[in-house]
Amino acid sequence: xxxGLGVKAAPFTYVAHALAxxxxxxxxxxxIHFRGGLAFEAENKNxxxxxxxxxxxxxxxxxxxxxxxxxxxxxxxxxxxxxxxHLILHAIAIVLGAVGIYCAFKFHNESGIANLYSLHSWLGIxxxxxxxxxxxxxxxxxxxxxxxxxxxxxxxPWHVLFGLIVYVLTLATAxxxxxxxxxxxxxxxxxxxxxxxxLVNFTGLVVALFGAAVVTAAVAPAYVEEPEGxxxxxxx
Numbered sequence: 371x372x373x374g375l376g377v378k379a380a381p382f383t384y385v386a387h388a389l390a391x392x393x394x395x396x397x398x399x400x401x402i403h404f405r406g407g408l409a410f411e412a413e414n415k416n417x418x419x420x421x422x423x424x425x426x427x428x429x430x431x432x433x434x435x436x437x438x439x440x441x442x443x444x445x446x447x448x449x450x451x452x453x454x455x456h457l458i459l460h461a462i463a464i465v466l467g468a469v470g471i472y473c474a475f476k477f478h479n480e481s482g483i484a485n486l487y488s489l490h491s492w493l494g495i496x497x498x499x500x501x502x503x504x505x506x507x508x509x510x511x512x513x514x515x516x517x518x519x520x521x522x523x524x525x526x527p528w529h530v531l532f533g534l535i536v537y538v539l540t541l542a543t544a545x546x547x548x549x550x551x552x553x554x555x556x557x558x559x560x561x562x563x564x565x566x567x568x569l570v571n572f573t574g575l576v577v578a579l580f581g582a583a584v585v586t587a588a589v590a591p592a593y594v595e596e597p598e599g600x601x602x603x604x605x606x
Contacts, residue, residue, distance in 0.1 A: 376594050379442035382587035386439060389580035390432045396573040397427045404566045410473070419477035422470045423547065427577070429466025431540055433459050434501075435584045438537060445592035457513055460505050467498050490546040497539045504529070504536055534585060541581040548574045 401408060401420040408424060409417035436443075437459035441452055471494060478485050486492065511517045511525055552570045556562050 377590050378594050379439075379445075379587045379590035379592055382583045382590060383439050383443050386435065386580055386583035386587055389576055389583060390435065393573060393576045393580055394428050394432060396569060396576060397423055400566065400569050400573065404569065410476075415477055415481045418473055418480070421473040422477070423551070425466050425470030425473070426547070427544060430463050430470060430498075431544060431577070431581075433466065434463040434537065434540065435580070437463065438533065438584055439587050442587050442590070442592050453512065457505075457509060460501075460508075464498065464501055464505060467501070471495070471498065488546075488550060490543060490550050493539060493543040493546065497536060497543050500532075500536045500539070504533055530588075534588060538581070538585070541577065544577055545574050548577075 401424050405416060405420050406414065407417050408420050410421065412418055437456050440456050440459065444452060474491075475485060477483070486495065508529060511529070512522060516522070517525065548570055552560075552567060556567065560567060
């Protein structure tokens with residue numbers, strides 16, 4: 371555990387934010403520069419699909435990551451305020467994730483492609499469903515109407531653990547999605563060693579590192595206490 375190593379969460383939140391900016395820019399460059407742009411309605415159905423990875427990464431994963439880290443980003447903020455921000459960010463992430471999934475279905479339906487045939491799609495539907503269940507449980511137990519204090523204390527570690535499990539599943543789903551799309555493109559003639567292929571692969575690497583930083587920030591303490599019996603040498 372990061373707490374046992376005496377490591378604070380703050381440095382990992384800094385790293386996570388830097389990687390989040392990099393990942394967001396990379397997916398935008400891919401979908402706009404290499405794939406032609408974004409659209410909800412278009413003759414070129416690929417533009418509809420392009421909305422999917424943008425919303426799933428920036429809206430679903432990055433915003434969801436901010437919700438996870440919010441307690442460590444602002445450790446001195448009023449707890450009720452932090453809890454409300456946590457709840458709202460997760461809600462926005464779920465909505466944007468749902469819109470991103472809708473765009474994938476829309477692309478498939480308008481292109482004559484079957485739905486829900488891949489592990490990526492199965493994990494995607496399962497993960498956002500678990501995400502929604504986790505949000506509803508958190509809302510009812512910790513926000514409104516709110517469970518009894520002893521119930522909240524007992525439920526909180528499980529809420530945190532289940533949340534991190536769902537988060538890791540979202541990362542795995544994203545990696546599978548990048549791999550699946552890149553494989554389709556390469557099977558249709560995309561240069562395996564070209565700039566676009568490298569961009570997609572590096573995006574996957576950045577997302578993996580980003581997820582590792584977020585999880586570490588989540589489990590690391592906001593403050594590191596001095597070991598018992600230890601006192602720093604006074605400087606005169």
